[in-house]
Amino acid sequence: MNELTCLIIGGGHVGLGALKAIKEATGGMANGRRIRFVLLDKQPGHVRKVLLFRPAVSGEEIMLPWTHWFPEGVEFVQGTVTSVDSGTKQIRYTDAQGKDARIGYDLLVMAVGSIVRRADPEQGGINLTDPQAAADIRERWRANLRQAAIETNPEEKKRLMTIAVAGAGISGIGTSAELAFAMREEPSTLGLNPSDLIIYLLSAQDRLFLEGPEKVGRKLNEILGECGVTVLYNCKAMREEAGVVTLSSGDNLKVGLCIWTIGLIPNPALRTMGLPLTPEGQVLVDECYRVKGAPGVYSIGDCARVIDPGTGRADQMTCKEGGMQAARLGKVVIADLEGRPAPSHKEVMDAFCIGLGENRGLVWARKWGLDFILTGKLAWKTKKLAWELASSLR
Numbered sequence: 001m002n003e004l005t006c007l008i009i010g011g012g013h014v015g016l017g018a019l020k021a022i023k024e025a026t027g028g029m030a031n032g033r034r035i036r037f038v039l040l041d042k043q044p045g046h047v048r049k050v051l052l053f054r055p056a057v058s059g060e061e062i063m064l065p066w067t068h069w070f071p072e073g074v075e076f077v078q079g080t081v082t083s084v085d086s087g088t089k090q091i092r093y094t095d096a097q098g099k100d101a102r103i104g105y106d107l108l109v110m111a112v113g114s115i116v117r118r119a120d121p122e123q124g125g126i127n128l129t130d131p132q133a134a135a136d137i138r139e140r141w142r143a144n145l146r147q148a149a150i151e152t153n154p155e156e157k158k159r160l161m162t163i164a165v166a167g168a169g170i171s172g173i174g175t176s177a178e179l180a181f182a183m184r185e186e187p188s189t190l191g192l193n194p195s196d197l198i199i200y201l202l203s204a205q206d207r208l209f210l211e212g213p214e215k216v217g218r219k220l221n222e223i224l225g226e227c228g229v230t231v232l233y234n235c236k237a238m239r240e241e242a243g244v245v246t247l248s249s250g251d252n253l254k255v256g257l258c259i260w261t262i263g264l265i266p267n268p269a270l271r272t273m274g275l276p277l278t279p280e281g282q283v284l285v286d287e288c289y290r291v292k293g294a295p296g297v298y299s300i301g302d303c304a305r306v307i308d309p310g311t312g313r314a315d316q317m318t319c320k321e322g323g324m325q326a327a328r329l330g331k332v333v334i335a336d337l338e339g340r341p342a343p344s345h346k347e348v349m350d351a352f353c354i355g356l357g358e359n360r361g362l363v364w365a366r367k368w369g370l371d372f373i374l375t376g377k378l379a380w381k382t383k384k385l386a387w388e389l390a391s392s393l394r
């Protein structure tokens with residue numbers, strides 16, 4: 001009998017999780033037919049997106065080769081998917097040589113995720129969008145510090161030693177804390193005083209961490225202060241030009257570098273793929289992640305609008321939520337293949353894990369109406385474990 005082709009599009013945290021879950025749930029067979037697994041991604045390796053700030057602070061490599069996960073049993077195709085034809089069950093993609101190509105599927109998991117929201121080019125600064133942008137950020141602050149070491153004008157020296165991180169969500173909080181930690185190492189070798197470094201985190205809100213209780217926001221503010229990060233509240237950056245950040249209040253900040261960390265949006269490539277989308281651009285799925293009107297097609301992770309049928313609440317774009325969807329998808333797929341009722345999506349417990357530089361972190365979870373908060377080294381270790389789980393390294 002012919003084999004079934006299971007095609008996973010996107011080898012981010014969620015695509016990798018889906019592949020593992022479907023392999024495990026099916027054992028590589030369905031109704032006596034062997035399942036051929038194909039992973040298609042536009043990148044030559046898995047980008048550890050949750051560690052995007054790392055190349056900005058330490059130059060660490062965050063792309064791992066696909067062979068790390070699949071020594072055997074999975075074919076990898078490098079290409080950028082352009083459309084899905086659910087009638088003929090084929091996808092169209094541009095291969096690594098730039099040629100138009102197609103692959104047929106029986107089962108398809110769309111997991112092309114999200115991209116980092118960009119400030120407009122005329123707003124200046126550097127958007128922390130990908131490993132190359134992160135490397136540019138590192139290059140810039142290091143060059144600024146070298147320049148500061150020979151600068152005789154105190155005002156200019158201060159500007160060169162000042163950074164503004166615009167956007168105080170989880171990635172802005174983590175990036176500013178890690179920068180403060182990494183940058184402290186550099187000045188003494190250049191004859192600069194580390195306490196002259198100024199890192200501003202600009203929040204458009206009146207507190208941090210809108211995902212949870214106010215007391216967690218206050219705790220984060222306190223830890224960031226200890227790290228050397230000053231949070232400016234109700235303070236939206238409008239643009240950076242020639243070393244001056246203009247704020248919505250009309251005030252200015254003189255900086256050597258402005259970094260934008262303004263959140264995630266669903267992958268815009270979905271707009272032309274031919275799948276049904278919400279107005280915000282996420283794939284419309286039912287409670288078992290099946291894409292409406294496209295038999296055999298599922299979608300999960302940042303690119304899908306996943307709603308708990310019990311509470312009516314939508315999942316957020318996080319590894320935790322996408323990871324749980326991926327684990328459940330294995331059971332959904334085998335149930336669908338065998339014609340049994342499939343499990344429905346259920347939202348996960350409210351919890352967050354935030355890294356704040358070496359040996360500093362904060363973990364928050366809410367259970368039975370109670371808030372559990374963990375800080376310090378243990379929280380940092382928990383966060384490190386979460387980063388490894390996010391890339392299926394454990």
Ligand SMILES: Cc1cc2nc3c(=O)[nH]c(=O)nc-3n(C[C@H](O)[C@H](O)[C@H](O)COP(=O)(O)OP(=O)(O)OC[C@H]3O[C@@H](n4cnc5c(N)ncnc54)[C@H](O)[C@@H]3O)c2cc1C
Nearest residue numbers: 010012013014042080081112113114171301302317318319
């Ligand atoms: C700086 C930063 C920090 C974060 N920190 C946290 C955190 O602490 N905790 C947390 O839970 N979440 C965090 N997130 C969010 C987390 O990264 C995402 O929720 C998670 O990566 C979603 O996984 P995904 O697989 O759905 O999508 P993605 O990680 O976006 O992966 C999508 C994959 O699809 C591929 N792809 C895209 N388009 C195409 C195409 N057209 N054709 C083929 N392949 C394609 C990409 O190359 C990629 O491999 C952070 C995000 C950022 C940017």
